[in-house]
Amino acid sequence: MARKRQSNFSIxxxxxxxxxxxxxxxxxxxxxxxxxxxTAPKAEPIVTxxxxxxxxxxxxxxxxxxxxxxxxxxxxxxxxxxxKVAPKKPTEEEIAAMETLINAETIINGSIxxxxxxxxxxxxxxxxSTTSAMDVSGDITGKIVAxxxxxxxxxxEGNVNCVENMTMDSDSMILGDISAKELVLDGKVKxxxxxxxxxxxxxxx
Numbered sequence: 001m002a003r004k005r006q007s008n009f010s011i012x013x014x015x016x017x018x019x020x021x022x023x024x025x026x027x028x029x030x031x032x033x034x035x036x037x038x039t040a041p042k043a044e045p046i047v048t049x050x051x052x053x054x055x056x057x058x059x060x061x062x063x064x065x066x067x068x069x070x071x072x073x074x075x076x077x078x079x080x081x082x083x084k085v086a087p088k089k090p091t092e093e094e095i096a097a098m099e100t101l102i103n104a105e106t107i108i109n110g111s112i113x114x115x116x117x118x119x120x121x122x123x124x125x126x127x128x129s130t131t132s133a134m135d136v137s138g139d140i141t142g143k144i145v146a147x148x149x150x151x152x153x154x155x156x157e158g159n160v161n162c163v164e165n166m167t168m169d170s171d172s173m174i175l176g177d178i179s180a181k182e183l184v185l186d187g188k189v190k191x192x193x194x195x196x197x198x199x200x201x202x203x204x205x
Contacts, residue, residue, distance in 0.1 A: 102138070108124045110125070111142070118146075120140065122138045124141070134146040148162060151169070163180075165183075167183075185198070
């Protein structure tokens, strides 16, 4: 009897220490195990619920950009029309200031008509006329008409008509009549002289 009590004490002690029912931990007989196996409810298999994946929203496709119309290339600028500037017409004063030279090696057979100033160093066989001044150091066979005349070492065989002034040096000679507004004569003149003012040294008739 004492052994049985000690056994119960031991069981109680184990319950206090381990917090378990020692009697439950006692080994079961084969029959008890079989009975427990047949009577124990079968464990239902744990069915894990299928978790449907959360649908991910697909990004909406971006609309393709419409092709932009290409700008037409600007037409090449047309070259500006060439503006032809007419040469400026010289004034009467400018024309008169221009000088035409007939050098000493030149011989002209024919008349000369000009608006320019004339410088005659060569020989002219014909009438000479200008609305500007004339400087003669050559030989003229013909009539002279000029606004002004300067005869320097020249010879004139013909009448001379000057609108304004006329001068001639001592080495010059005129074979013909002279008409001028103002005359300064220092050469030889064979002909009539008409002028408002005449200063003469070497006039001959």
